[in-house]
Amino acid sequence: MTRYIIRRILQAIPLLFIISVLLFVLMINTGDPLATMGGRKATRPEDRARLARQLGLDQPIYKQYIYWLIGNDWALIDMDGDGILETPGSRLGVLRGDFGNSLISRGKAVIEIIWDRLPNTLILMIPAEIIVIIVSLIVGIYSALRQYSLIDHTVTALSFIGYSMPIFFVALVSMYIFGVNFKRWGLPYLPTVGMFDPKMGKTTVQIIWHMILPIFSMTVITAAGYSRFVRSQMLEVISEDYIRTARSKGLPQRLVISRHALKNAALPLVTIVGLDVPLLLAGAVVTETIFAWPGMGRLFIDHLSRSDTPVVMGILMMISVAVVFSQLITDIIYAWLDPRIRYT
Amino acid sequence: MAALAEADVIRLQEELKAKPLTPGQLIKLRFLRHKMAVLGAIMLLVLILYAFGGALVYSEAEANFTDTKIRLNPPSAEHPFGTDTVGRDILARTIYGGQISLLIGLSAVVVEVIVGVLIGAIAGYYGGWIDGLLMRFTEAMFNIPQLFLLLVMAKFFGGKIPTITFLNREFSGSVIVIIVIIGITSWMYLARIVRANFLSLKEREFVLAAHTTGTSNLSIIFNHILPNSIAPIIVSGTLSVANAIISEAYISFLGLGVQPPTATWGNMLEGAYNYIETAPWLWISPGILIVLTVLSINFVGDGLRDALDPHAIVEAK
Numbered sequence: 001m002t003r004y005i006i007r008r009i010l011q012a013i014p015l016l017f018i019i020s021v022l023l024f025v026l027m028i029n030t031g032d033p034l035a036t037m038g039g040r041k042a043t044r045p046e047d048r049a050r051l052a053r054q055l056g057l058d059q060p061i062y063k064q065y066i067y068w069l070i071g072n073d074w075a076l077i078d079m080d081g082d083g084i085l086e087t088p089g090s091r092l093g094v095l096r097g098d099f100g101n102s103l104i105s106r107g108k109a110v111i112e113i114i115w116d117r118l119p120n121t122l123i124l125m126i127p128a129e130i131i132v133i134i135v136s137l138i139v140g141i142y143s144a145l146r147q148y149s150l151i152d153h154t155v156t157a158l159s160f161i162g163y164s165m166p167i168f169f170v171a172l173v174s175m176y177i178f179g180v181n182f183k184r185w186g187l188p189y190l191p192t193v194g195m196f197d198p199k200m201g202k203t204t205v206q207i208i209w210h211m212i213l214p215i216f217s218m219t220v221i222t223a224a225g226y227s228r229f230v231r232s233q234m235l236e237v238i239s240e241d242y243i244r245t246a247r248s249k250g251l252p253q254r255l256v257i258s259r260h261a262l263k264n265a266a267l268p269l270v271t272i273v274g275l276d277v278p279l280l281l282a283g284a285v286v287t288e289t290i291f292a293w294p295g296m297g298r299l300f301i302d303h304l305s306r307s308d309t310p311v312v313m314g315i316l317m318m319i320s321v322a323v324v325f326s327q328l329i330t331d332i333i334y335a336w337l338d339p340r341i342r343y344t
Numbered sequence: 345m346a347a348l349a350e351a352d353v354i355r356l357q358e359e360l361k362a363k364p365l366t367p368g369q370l371i372k373l374r375f376l377r378h379k380m381a382v383l384g385a386i387m388l389l390v391l392i393l394y395a396f397g398g399a400l401v402y403s404e405a406e407a408n409f410t411d412t413k414i415r416l417n418p419p420s421a422e423h424p425f426g427t428d429t430v431g432r433d434i435l436a437r438t439i440y441g442g443q444i445s446l447l448i449g450l451s452a453v454v455v456e457v458i459v460g461v462l463i464g465a466i467a468g469y470y471g472g473w474i475d476g477l478l479m480r481f482t483e484a485m486f487n488i489p490q491l492f493l494l495l496v497m498a499k500f501f502g503g504k505i506p507t508i509t510f511l512n513r514e515f516s517g518s519v520i521v522i523i524v525i526i527g528i529t530s531w532m533y534l535a536r537i538v539r540a541n542f543l544s545l546k547e548r549e550f551v552l553a554a555h556t557t558g559t560s561n562l563s564i565i566f567n568h569i570l571p572n573s574i575a576p577i578i579v580s581g582t583l584s585v586a587n588a589i590i591s592e593a594y595i596s597f598l599g600l601g602v603q604p605p606t607a608t609w610g611n612m613l614e615g616a617y618n619y620i621e622t623a624p625w626l627w628i629s630p631g632i633l634i635v636l637t638v639l640s641i642n643f644v645g646d647g648l649r650d651a652l653d654p655h656a657i658v659e660a661k
Contacts, residue, residue: 014480015480015483015484015487018480018481018484019484019487019488022484022488023488023496026496026497026500027496027500029500030496030499030500030502031499031502160380160639160642160643161635161639163642164586164635164638164639164642165635165638166590166593166594166634166635166638168593168594168597168613168617168631169627169631169634169635171617172613172616172617172620172627172631173631175617175620176620176624179620179621180620180621180624192620281489281492285491285492285495285598286491286594286597286598289597289598290617300492300495301495301598304495304496304499304600305499305599305600307499312496316488316492316496319488319489319492320487320488323487323488323489324487
């Protein structure tokens with residue numbers, strides 16, 4: 001098992017390298033980060049040249065990539081534009097944990113910028129994922145046990161519809177019903193924008209109150225797909241021989257389901273959840289934009305639209321690492337839960 | 345068997361005499377059995393009629409005509425779906441937006457299928473280091489969440505392609521950009537399916553026979569193996585159309601997609617959440633159209649999956 005994990009991690013290195021080169025080349029060419037720098041005043045050409053030089057944007061792409069990856073404290077760079085390399089660089093590079101400084105947020109460290117926003121995204125995603133797993137297990141198993149009943153048909157139809165919905169539509173509809181119309185009807189309505197009411201301050205109650213709609217939207221979409229999956233898994237499992245054996249032993253239905261069937265039906269869900277981490281993050285971009293939630297997704301959009309390569313690369317690499325590791329962890333958990341699987 | 349009544353024997357004999365169904369007929373029969381798939385196909389036809397037939401009622405100039413005096417007007421007799429933030433008629437825009445959205449969905453899938461089939465076929469057929477290299481690349485692409493990659497690429501290509509005129513209509517360069525980037529960020533799943541199919545099919549006798557008769561590799565790939573793995577490609581391609589339409593909607597919704605005045609269902613929704621209280625008609629009609637389209641395509645895809653499965657049994661009645 002240890003050897004398997006080590007091998008997987010070693011395999012991840014070239015993978016992350018390819019990803020980083022691909023994204024870096026794309027990002028460097030997305031636009032001019034200096035364009036939005038001067039604020040309302042147009043930057044003078046000589047200022048632009050100086051800025052580009054100081055930020056290292058005048059260097060060829062491969063050099064910019066190397067500096068980004070392993071830093072430039074071992075090299076001399078030309079700061080004053082006289083063609084002589086005199087100042088030693090100060091960047092440490094991604095491999096040593098330095099993601100550089102933002103090009104547009106007054107040189108703030110990328111790590112710091114991301115660190116400010118990451119918890120906001122996590123407090124949305126983690127509860128959403130937990131609710132999704134619980135709901136889809138209950139719904140999926142229930143409708144599998146009552147296959148072809150009215151409830152099963154309703155659930156199947158609804159989950160197919162939910163599965164086909166883009167998240168923004170669910171978000172807009174739920175905002176319209178629970179935010180706008182509830183307010184109109186004089187019912188207690190849910191807030192649709194931001195993380196807390198500025199007048200009330202950033203209290204726990206406020207944050208939870210503002211979390212309801214974004215989490216609801218994410219849950220509807222994801223739970224629909226998951227419960228379809230759980231249902232088909234459960235149907236497969238309850239037709240197995242060992243379930244018939246358990247029943248013929250005279251075990252009550254409740255025990256057969258909870259002790260024998262549930263474990264095997266829920267296992268593949270682990271894989272799906274593990275593989276869906278990127279999907280969840282992508283959903284967060286749209287959800288956070290609609291609900292004006294100050295998380296990573298909005299951070300990404302804001303900095304991408306202004307071509308802030310260090311921040312965008314920082315977010316993308318963090319997500320890629322998260323994806324690679326969530327797959328690895330999924331495989332490990334799966335092997336641990338299912339003793340039939342052996343990795344060598 | 346002794347209990348087989350005489351009537352049954354006659355019936356069986358009649359059945360054996362009847363011509364067996366061709367694979368095509370079987371597929372049609374199985375598809376028609378799938379009620380939701382048929383409903384989906386009908387719904388899709390209606391939507392296509394709406395987007396293309398509607399063009400006979402409204403001209404594109406009307407769809408792009410701005411009149412700030414009537415901005416954000418609620419639905420009325422003159423503007424059944426209301427007007428948007430610059431006073432354009434939403435009904436006309438959903439018609440022309442629908443054309444672009446459907447066009448993007450279909451064309452992006454064409455790009456996706458070409459890339460996915462080529463990479464999957466080459467990797468599966470040749471194997472060895474080519475397979476290793478291509479699959480590493482596929483895996484790398486898989487590991488970047490699609491939406492993030494799409495957004496980076498949309499920004500990368502944004503504004504670099506000029507407006508083109510095609511069939512007397514102007515297409516914003518961003519339409520082409522969106523088609524290409526959706527295509528090149530979604531082929532990975534298809535490539536894996538095709539590769540798996542090729543891996544197993546290339547060991548079969550008919551491929552060996554083709555080799556011995558001196559058939560070229562290219563001909564074996566495209567004339568012998570590919571036709572045998574067409575079913576999963578069709579199913580995956582159909583479902584991809586729905587995904588492509590959603591992807592377009594996401595990018596346009598976030599403001600990096602197709603640029604106005606060219607309408608798409610996606611970019612009609614851009615910024616609509618700012619008017620959630622004052623002008624819900626901004627997003628209701630394009631939103632419902634997207635949902636209906638995606639839903640019906642998914643139904644059709646589901647039906648095709650069952651219909652094209654050669655192991656599925658249909659009793660001919």
